[in-house]
Structure formats: C-alpha cells, structure tokens
Amino acid sequence: xxxxxxxxxxxxxxxxxxxxxxxxxxxxxxxxxxxxxxxxxxxxxxxxxxxxxxxxxxxxxxxxxxxxxxxxxxxxxxxxxxxxxxxxxxxxxxxxxxxxxxxxxxxxxxxxxxxxxxxxxxxxxxxxxxxxxxxxxxxxxxxxxxxxxxxxxxxxxxxxxxxxxxxxxxxxxxxxxxxxxxxxxxxxxxxxxxxxxx
Amino acid sequence: xxxxxxxxxxxxxxxxxxxxxxxxxxxxxxxxxxxxxxxxxxxxxxxxxxxxxxxxxxxxxxxxxxxxxxxxxxxxxxxxxxxxxxxxxxxxxxxxxxxxxxxxxxxxxxxxxxxxxxxxxxxxxxxxxxxxxxxxxxxxxxxxxxxxxxxxxxxxxxxxxxxxxxxxxxxxxxxxxxxxxxxxxxxxxxxxxxxxxxxxxxxxxxxxxxxxxxxxxxxxxxxxxxxxxxxxxxxxxxxxxxxxxxxxxxxxxxxxx
Numbered sequence: 523x524x525x526x527x528x529x530x531x532x533x534x535x536x537x538x539x540x541x542x543x544x545x546x547x548x549x550x551x552x553x554x555x556x557x558x559x560x561x562x563x564x565x566x567x568x569x570x571x572x573x574x575x576x577x578x579x580x581x582x583x584x585x586x587x588x589x590x591x592x593x594x595x596x597x598x599x600x601x602x603x604x605x606x607x608x609x610x611x612x613x614x615x616x617x618x619x620x621x622x623x624x625x626x627x628x629x630x631x632x633x634x635x636x637x638x639x640x641x642x643x644x645x646x647x648x649x650x651x652x653x654x655x656x657x658x659x660x661x662x663x664x665x666x667x668x669x670x671x672x673x674x675x676x677x678x679x680x681x682x683x684x685x686x687x688x689x690x691x692x693x694x695x696x697x698x699x700x701x702x703x704x705x706x707x708x709x710x711x712x713x714x715x716x717x718x719x720x
Numbered sequence: 721x722x723x724x725x726x727x728x729x730x731x732x733x734x735x736x737x738x739x740x741x742x743x744x745x746x747x748x749x750x751x752x753x754x755x756x757x758x759x760x761x762x763x764x765x766x767x768x769x770x771x772x773x774x775x776x777x778x779x780x781x782x783x784x785x786x787x788x789x790x791x792x793x794x795x796x797x798x799x800x801x802x803x804x805x806x807x808x809x810x811x812x813x814x815x816x817x818x819x820x821x822x823x824x825x826x827x828x829x830x831x832x833x834x835x836x837x838x839x840x841x842x843x844x845x846x847x848x849x850x851x852x853x854x855x856x857x858x859x860x861x862x863x864x865x866x867x868x869x870x871x872x873x874x875x876x877x878x879x880x881x882x883x884x885x886x887x888x889x890x891x892x893x894x895x896x897x898x899x900x901x902x903x904x905x906x907x908x909x910x911x912x913x914x915x916x917x918x919x920x921x922x923x924x925x926x927x928x929x930x931x932x933x934x935x936x937x938x939x940x941x942x943x944x945x946x947x948x949x950x951x952x953x954x955x956x957x958x959x960x961x962x963x964x965x966x967x968x969x970x971x972x973x974x975x976x977x
Binding site: 561562569579603604605608609611628673 | 755767768769770771772773774778781782783796798832833835836837838839843844845865866867868869870871876878880881910912913914915917918920921923926927928929930931
C-alpha cells in the first residue's frame with residue numbers, strides 16, 4: 523500500500539467532488555421539472571397546459587345541434603360556407619378546469635412570480651342556452667365588413683358601395699343574412715350591385 | 721436481513737426502476753388525442769381572402785391577445801402597373817424601392833382595410849401567422865428549452881419556463897412572435913392547440929367567411945389537403961431559409977416577402 527502512503531489529501535479532495543456531485547444531483551432533482559425531456563429538450567407537461575386553455579368559439583357543429591332550422595336555410599344559400607360564429611361572434615366559454623395541486627417546481631415559481639388570479643367563471647350561450655341571449659349582429663355594420671366594394675377584393679366576390687346600394691337602409695330590409703340571395707330582386711337594386719347578383 | 725451479492729445485484733436495479741416510476745408520477749389522464757398521429761399545418765388560399773379581418777378578431781378573442789399584438793394579421797399588397805411594366809434593369813426589379821409593392825396592414829387588418837380607389841395594378845391580401853416550421857429557427861435559439869416543436873408539428877411556447885429573453889422573437893424570419901406585455905414571456909400562435917386537440921378547427925378557420933384558411937393534418941390520409949396539393953402548386957414564405965414551413969399559400973405572388 524505504499525502507493526497510497528501520502529495520498530490522504532487526494533482522497534479528501536475526491537470526497538469533496540463526490541459530495542458536490544451528490545448535492546448537484548439532489549438540487550437538480552428538485553429544480554428540473556418531472557416531465558422535462560419526456561419528448562425532447564422541453565417540459566412535456568407544457569402541451570397539456572397549453573391544451574387546457576378555454577375555447578371561446580363553440581364551432582358550427584355545436585350551434586347546429588340546436589339551430590338545425592337555420593343550418594338548413596343557410597346550406598341552400600350563398601352563405602353556406604360561412605360559419606355561425608363568423609357573424610354572431612364567439613358563443614362559448616367553458617368553466618375553467620379546477621386547478622391541479624401545484625408541484626414543488628410550480629410552488630417555487632409561484633414564490634418568484636405571483637400567479638395570476640383565476641379566470642372568473644363564465645357560462646355563455648353554447649354551454650347553457652338560457653344563460654345568455656346572444657346580441658343580434660347589426661347588419662349595417664356586419665355586412666359592409668365583407669361586402670364593401672374595393673378594388674383590392676377578389677373580382678368574383680359580391681361587392682357593393684353601401685351608400686349607393688341601399689340609401690342607408692339596413693341590409694336585412696331586402697336580404698336574409700342566412701340566405702342572402704333574393705328570389706325576385708327589385709331591378710333597381712340588382713343593377714347597382716356590381717357582381718352582387720350572381 | 722442478510723443479502724448476498726447476487727440478491728444485491730438484482731435488488732439495486734429493481735429499486736432504481738421503481739424509484740424512476742415514482743418520480744415519473746401518474747401518467748396523464750387518457751385522452752383520445754394521440755400526438756404522433758398528427759402533423760398539423762395550414763393552407764391559405766390567397767384568391768379567396770377578402771381582407772375582412774375576421775380571423776384577426778377571432779384570434780384575439782380566442783387567445784386573449786393584447787391590443788396591438790398579433791398572432792395572426794393580414795397584409796394588403798399593391799403591385800402597381802408602372803413598376804411591373806417598366807423595369808429599367810435588374811436593379812429596378814430586385815433592389816429599387818420603387819419596384820417594391822406597397823404593403824399596408826392597419827392594426828393588423830383587424831378592422832378591415834381602407835377602400836382601394838386606385839384600380840391600376842394588382843391587389844391581394846396575405847394573411848400571415850406562425851408557419852409552424854418543421855425546422856424552426858425560433859426553437860433552436862431558445863437557451864432554456866421553453867419553446868419546442870411538439871410531436872404533432874405545432875411550435876409551442878412553455879410560458880412557465882420562458883425567461884422572456886426574446887431570442888426567439890429575433891430568430892423568427894416571419895416576425896410571428898412577440899413578448900407578451902403583461903406576462904413578459906414569448907407568445908405566439910399555438911395553432912389553437914386547445915381546439916385542435918379536441919377535434920375543433922382553429923378560431924381563425926372557424927371565423928373565416930370565405931374558407932381562405934384551412935387547417936390540415938398531413939398525417940390524416942382523408943384530409944382534403946392531399947387532393948389540393950395534387951392539383952395546385954402551393955408555396956411557402958422564404959423557402960430559401962429551409963425552415964420547413966407548414967403554412968402553405970395557394971397562388972402566392974412573387975413579391976410577397
């Protein structure tokens with residue numbers, strides 16, 4: 523054992539390294555989130571958190587579950603491919619899911635960055651139809667958003683100059699928004715609608 | 721308890737495996753969404769876009785995007801006749817600012833665009849958003865692993881992990897990221913990850929009145945995108961950067977940057 527005769531100081535130093543490494547492992551265990559590296563160099567649980575964001579648009583399938591009469595009417599007209607919420611706005615907000623028990627990492631983060639207050643519970647029309655009556659869109663604002671004539675719009679798209687077209691009358695005086703085509707349009711209106719009567 | 725060496729050699733790895741299982745915690749509750757079955761992207765059909773701004777408003781509503789920041793926005797291009805017809809030399813075409821198209825995007829096109837009175841030249845709208853690149857420059861520069869390409873091809877930001885250093889904002893060649901003014905972390909289009917994982921389409925696709933935006937899943941053999949790609953020649957923005965962008969543009973003009 524003469525090799526190790528005067529090597530005590532080296533062993534003490536090596537012991538320090540081992541101790542530091544163990545401390546590093548312990549700290550790392552608590553600092554690195556559990557799901558980090560599950561799929562790659564990121565926190566796998568992040569995808570679940572992003573997917574938990576509450577949806578606001580219910581989707582036209584949800585609307586059509588109750589409003590099948592409107593869906594039928596719409597499917598026959600030129601607005602067949604316009605989804606309900608394109609005009610009526612978002613009709614859906616889920617109740618926020620109950621928060622999961624925070625793990626150590628999240629509690630650590632909460633010490634530094636105070637967590638945002640939870641969203642107020644909202645229950646809109648698509649979740650409970652009786653809770654909220656959606657506001658009926660104002661056709662004089664809604665229709666011109668898409669149908670105001672502009673040289674920049676595709677040539678085949680129905681466009682009108684609103685002031686000339688209706689003399690300030692709301693669009694739904696003549697047009698049904700769910701099926702805007704007019705079976706017997708007044709000749710005067712049709713003539714002033716470039717590309718409108720297709 | 722007496723353990724011989726043989727038992728010890730078996731017990732130690734078994735204990736290690738058991739400890740690993742304890743650390744991993746409980747697996748997520750089973751959902752019928754399998755990430756590896758999807759490869760998401762979006763098709764933008766330029767000839768269908770009317771610049772109404774419905775997508776921009778819908779995105780803001782759906783994702784609580786702060787005013788003045790955009791996860792998606794619409795640009796209007798105007799390429800005038802004179803510049804197209806009278807280039808003096810190659811520099812006029814390539815570098816002269818007069819040959820560049822006029823691009824406007826007032827408030828991201830959220831409230832539509834002013835009426836175009838100059839009927840000369842060529843007008844078109846270009847909706848823009850995150851390209852959900854398969855080789856995205858923005859995820860490569862993140863120093864902490866807070867932004868990543870999910871196994872289903874969506875580029876996401878882990879906002880709990882993000883430091884807000886904004887390297888990714890600089891790295892994105894399409895200008896699709898911003899630092900959230902209140903959360904002070906990077907924010908961007910998630911391709912409505914909370915919707916597509918539940919079988920819904922994105923908010924912008926849901927709100928688009930003309931079908932100019934279409935979410936597609938390249939791993940779904942029944943997706944109409946496959947038929948569309950056979951019959952149309954689509955392009956991506958900045959193909960020279962080899963980002964593997966999955967935002968496909970149909971009928972894209974060469975002047976779009």
